[in-house]
Amino acid sequence: GAGVSQSPSNKVTEKGKDVELRCDPISGHTALYWYRQRLGQGLEFLIYFQGNSAPDKSGLPSDRFSAERTGESVSTLTIQRTQQEDSAVYLCASRFTGIQGYTFGSGTRLTVV
Amino acid sequence: TQLLEQSPQFLSIQEGENLTVYCNSSSVFSSLQWYRQEPGEGPVLLVTVVTGGEVKKLKRLTFQFGDARKDSSLHITAAQPGDTGLYLCAGGKYGGSQGNLIFGKGTKLSVKP
Numbered sequence: 001g002a003g004v005s006q007s008p009s010n011k012v013t014e015k016g017k018d019v020e021l022r023c024d025p026i027s028g029h030t031a032l033y034w035y036r037q038r039l040g041q042g043l044e045f046l047i048y049f050q051g052n053s054a055p056d057k058s059g060l061p062s063d064r065f066s067a068e069r070t071g072e073s074v075s076t077l078t079i080q081r082t083q084q085e086d087s088a089v090y091l092c093a094s095r096f097t098g099i100q101g102y103t104f105g106s107g108t109r110l111t112v113v
Numbered sequence: 114t115q116l117l118e119q120s121p122q123f124l125s126i127q128e129g130e131n132l133t134v135y136c137n138s139s140s141v142f143s144s145l146q147w148y149r150q151e152p153g154e155g156p157v158l159l160v161t162v163v164t165g166g167e168v169k170k171l172k173r174l175t176f177q178f179g180d181a182r183k184d185s186s187l188h189i190t191a192a193q194p195g196d197t198g199l200y201l202c203a204g205g206k207y208g209g210s211q212g213n214l215i216f217g218k219g220t221k222l223s224v225k226p
Contacts, residue, residue, distance in 0.1 A: 004155070035216075042201065042218035043156075091155050101146050102203075102214070104155025 002026075006092050006105035013082055013112055021077040021108045025094030032069055033102065034077050035091045036061075043091065049075060082112045116140075117204050117217035125223040129191055134220040136202035137184040144205035145178050145185045146214070149198045156201055192224045 005024040013019050025032050034046040045059035049069040060066070064082075069075040079086055089109050093102035118137045126132055136145070144163045148156035160169050162178035162185065169176045173196075175188040189196055199219045206215060 040221075043216040045216075093155070101148075101158030101161055102156075104148075104157070106153065106155050 004092055004094050004103050004105035006090075006108050008108060009106065010109045011111070013110070015084060015112055016081055018078065018080045019082055019110065021079075021090050021092075021110070023075045023077070023092030023094075023105060025073070025075070025092070026096075026103055028072070029094035029096050029103070030072055031095040031097070032072075032075050033093045033095075034067055034075070035093065037089045037091055037107070039088070046077070046090075079110075082110075084112045086110060087112045117202055117215055119200075119202060119217035119220050121220060122218070123221050123223075125225065126192055128193055128224055128226050130224075131188070131190050132192055132222070133186055133188045134200055134222070135184065135186050136204075136217055138204060139183065140204070140206075141182050142204035142206065142215075143182075145182070146203045146205070147176055147185070147187055148201040148203065150201060150219070151198045156199075189222075192222075194224045194226050197222055197224050 007022045030051045032049045035043040036046055037043050047067045048056040064080045067077045089107040091104055091107045093104045095102050120135045144161055146161045147159045149159055150156040160176045162169055162176055165182045166180045167178045173190045177186050185202055199221050201216055201219045203214045203216045
């Protein structure tokens with residue numbers, strides 16, 4: 001597609017359940033990022049994939065969070081045993097290379113009740 | 114830790130007024146990007162500046178990268194309600210983690226008709 005696609009756009013889940021968020025980057029973009037944005041806040045880095053290199057997981061807040069990416073295509077962010085503090089918008093972005101800007105998806109709004 | 118401080122955090126003005134928002138750091142960045150985010154959407158890239166002292170204009174928006182590449186400003190002339198949104202700056206690091214971009218927390222701009 002022409003842009004970065006994220007699904008679902010909204011997710012309401014019960015505390016303790018696992019959730020899986022999906023990101024389809026722009027075709028050919030080698031770099032893929034996940035960010036978390038709490039209400040009224042800036043972007044909090046979670047994880048970064050670059051080609052076939054080992055991902056940079058330094059931003060993942062706990063071991064309940066994990067992400068995978070197959071080659072240079074789809075990525076999934078999994079949150080296990082969700083907590084209320086996980087409620088936020090999860091944004092995915094992709095980038096081709098160099099200093100080009102990121103192209104963001106519209107995000108998944110996660111609400112843990 | 115490299116941080117980008119944005120100011121002001123909130124700004125509410127009338128249509129037709131001019132404004133400037135700032136992005137400051139004690140660290141040197143390889144590039145500086147500005148994004149605008151509207152409610153329910155992901156951030157959208159406005160501009161990338163890479164050379165110290167560089168000035169770029171995008172219609173009524175003027176972006177400047179500081180001579181020392183530690184700060185940047187965004188000036189909007191004759192603001193319009195369509196300029197309303199969250200303005201984020203992001204600094205590119207030389208190598209390192211977090212996908213090479215550090216985001217500020219943003220300036221939330223509201224332009225009233």
